[in-house]
Amino acid sequence: MEQFVEKLFTQEVIENILTTFNLDHSYKKLGDFENYVFEVNEQGKPKILRITHSSHRSKQELESELDWIQHLYRCGIKIPNVLLSPEGNTVEKFTVKDSAFFASLFEKASGHPISLEDSIFNEKLFYKWGKMIGKMHRHTKEYQPSERIVSRHHWDANDLLDFEKYYGKEESQLLEHAKNVVQEIKQLTKSKDNYGLIHSDIHHGNFFYDGEMIHVFDFDDACYHYFVSDIAIPLYYATNSKHFIGTREERNRFAKKFLTAFLDGYQEENKLPREWIKKIPLFLKLRDIDLYAVFNKKVAPEQRNDRVKHWMQEIKERMKKNEAIVDIEFLT
Template sequence: MEKAVEALMTVNILSEFLLVYSMDKKDYKKLGDFENYVYEVYRNEESYILRITHSSHRKHEEILAEVDWVNYLNQQGVKVPEVFQSDHGKIVESVSAEDGSFFYASVFSKAPGKSIKVTAPEFNEKLFEAWGRAIGKMHKETKAYTPPFSLAHRMQWDEEELLNVEKYVPEADKLVIINTKELLKQLQSLPKNKDTFGLIHTDIHSGNFFYDGSDIHIFDFDDCCYHWLASDIAIPLYYALLYRCKEANADERSAFGKLFLDSFLKGYQEKNPLPKDWEIQLPLFLRLRDVTLYSVLYKKIAPEDRDQNLLLMLKQIKNRIERKESIY
């Protein structure tokens, strides 16, 4: 989390949100604070997830649109969290910070299952197939979704502020900036229809779901936006390769990528037909994720906090962007 936001996020703000959702004010556990503050909270000994977002990251209307879509997917049988109302009957609550900005909060059900590390035995073809099945089901259902709020919509993919790379990356990274703009122009020319483009999660890596041994349960819809469905195929592949194949050579990475995709696509097609031209689009969306990851790492992690592993990752991503190469 940026240091300016950290300075505003006080115990009193957390307490106000716990109060308005009738959660235990003394018993809670912080789970994360990269782009949002995420807590496991409790009411009558039952666990919930409280997510707090600063207004510099998301507008109130954006969060409202997100949680409505998540509830819609939940109601259609997609394995995603249920969203709970506050004591005031709201699905998004707000509290003002001392500088006049706002924090927004929503409460979700806690996903069943457990997190699976990329090095775990369970990170295998059975999981990859379940991964594809879950995303295929989500894509099938999102085609029929209509936002109910006239003033609350999720952004289009190219409204993502991280794509303004010149705002975050070093000035010396001129080729990164040039190649990013060229890639965005190429993507903007891709055709759109309801079977290839819609509201999607955009960030379903292994850190954003739990696995119960049979199904995956997806959470963290903070980055959801209107995008090509093929991007939701590219992102699982991207992160599986990024973290599983850190030290692998090109042949090993290619072999694992094929293993992953074969199982993932088998599961996906059980629930939804593959989007037209997904194979042509896949390398483009893999390159796009390099851009957004490169940008967010510079935005969120101060120079003094970057360890050698992170610096190596930044170097590898930069090289791919400059060479117009994808990770697979």
């Protein structure tokens, strides 16, 4: 979290939020990268409280995200339901100086976190992963925002794509590569069958698994985007996490195993033409350029650990070569 936000997020602020939602004043912090996320208790029952600063999202953006979550929940997608405040709102605003924090409450997801070393991190899980995302895309085609809900933004409105702001002045080659990737994606055709509202960040850290079903959470990055991006992102993170220090050959072998099972599940729920599957490398490149901006925005050079430094260096090398994190010729 940015330092100026940390200074604003005082104990008084969180106590006020807990009181407003009639929550117990005991809590456990789960995360604080882009949002503050806490496990809280409502009459002894665990819930998830998310608190967002206005520099990250507007109230309208949050309401549009939660409206879509409610649609997916009604369609039977295994996601935590949105819980209304005592005032009947999905989002409550708390003004602090000349900014604000927005709070929302959710059910706690069923299941358990997944470790890369677990024996269940296998083809069965990858199949379920793809099947769940395919089901989300299929039901999203039916989605229309509720009355007074402003539509969620499109992918190219992302602040992180303002590359001049987040790339160094000496990184002209990287800047040119990033702009070329974005321009190529902008030229793709859009239809109801290939473009819609997507989660945009379904890596293994954003769902729990109960052995049979995947329960997705953290829809903060939801936006209108090409469906294939929601396939490329799980592939990117699963491969990068499983073989963070590894050869390209090792990553390619894992990618083939992962994507074969994943697509078997996905295509059962939502048919995406092969011509779009073949565009996965382009969207893997988009994740690289996006992440490079994230690291520059969120992690000051003096705060970068060895893992972040290694990750950024690998991204730079791939950008210079105009290559994706893995090769998927086996799909052609």
